[in-house]
Amino acid sequence: MRHNRGVRIDTTDLADVLVLTPEPHRDERGLFTRTFDADEFDAHLGSPGAAARFVQDSQSRSVGGVIRGMHGRLGRGEAKLVRCAHGAVHDVLVDIRPGSPTFGRQQAFRLDDETFRHLYVPPGFLHGFQALTDVADVCYRIDRPHDPSEDIGVRWDDAHLAINWPTPPTIVSPRDASAGDWAALLAAIGA
Numbered sequence: 075m076r077h078n079r080g081v082r083i084d085t086t087d088l089a090d091v092l093v094l095t096p097e098p099h100r101d102e103r104g105l106f107t108r109t110f111d112a113d114e115f116d117a118h119l120g121s122p123g124a125a126a127r128f129v130q131d132s133q134s135r136s137v138g139g140v141i142r143g144m145h146g147r148l149g150r151g152e153a154k155l156v157r158c159a160h161g162a163v164h165d166v167l168v169d170i171r172p173g174s175p176t177f178g179r180q181q182a183f184r185l186d187d188e189t190f191r192h193l194y195v196p197p198g199f200l201h202g203f204q205a206l207t208d209v210a211d212v213c214y215r216i217d218r219p220h221d222p223s224e225d226i227g228v229r230w231d232d233a234h235l236a237i238n239w240p241t242p243p244t245i246v247s248p249r250d251a252s253a254g255d256w257a258a259l260l261a262a263i264g265a
């Protein structure tokens with residue numbers, strides 16, 4: 075654990091995944107919190123210029139119970155910074171980096187608009203989440219422009235992954251409903 079200008083940084087059960095927890099300034103109006111600071115981020119990673127590589131910033135809105143995932147990316151993958159700007163989500167990561175000490179392992183995190191904790195996810199992970207509130211807005215930065223031809227994924231209810239979702243899903247996209255299983259993913263990434 076390391077503190078840097080009001081942001082707590084914790085390691086996780088998954089190699090190289092970090093949880094960043096800011097300390098929002100709260101007053102009678104509400105609150106103010108920084109959600110990203112390039113200098114801090116580069117210092118945290120010990121990698122000058124890393125922050126500048128986050129070239130796309132996206133936001134999705136989900137109704138309660140929606141599951142999105144489990145999504146990954148071929149090629150050199152993509153790094154992500156993930157946070158929940160409104161509501162709460164049950165966020166799940168799976169390490170799909172062959173050779174990683176935590177290959178095949180998964181971890182779940184609650185991301186919400188109370189703690190503002192967010193995740194740094196390096197390339198080589200599956201990512202998905204379930205909305206825990208009536209409305210849940212997830213914002214994420216990625217370090218490569220989206221390219222649908224590199225989309226890979228595993229079904230949210232894959233038997234091997236056996237992800238313990240909080241509730242049965244209310245809605246799953248057609249793409250996610252027809253995603254392949256863990257064995258197909260291993261074949262796709264050559265693991």
Ligand SMILES: Cc1cn([C@H]2C[C@H](O)[C@@H](COP(=O)(O)OP(=O)(O)O[C@H]3O[C@@H](C)C(=O)[C@@H](O)[C@H]3O)O2)c(=O)[nH]c1=O
Binds near residue numbers: 142145202203
């Ligand atoms: C992800 C993405 C989608 N789109 C388009 C494609 C489609 O028409 C529409 C909705 O896309 P999807 O159904 O793939 O959106 P969604 O299921 O929310 O996909 C996202 O899920 C979470 C779990 C992630 O980790 C993200 O990286 C991303 O894969 O938006 C973009 O134009 N740019 C993007 O970066």
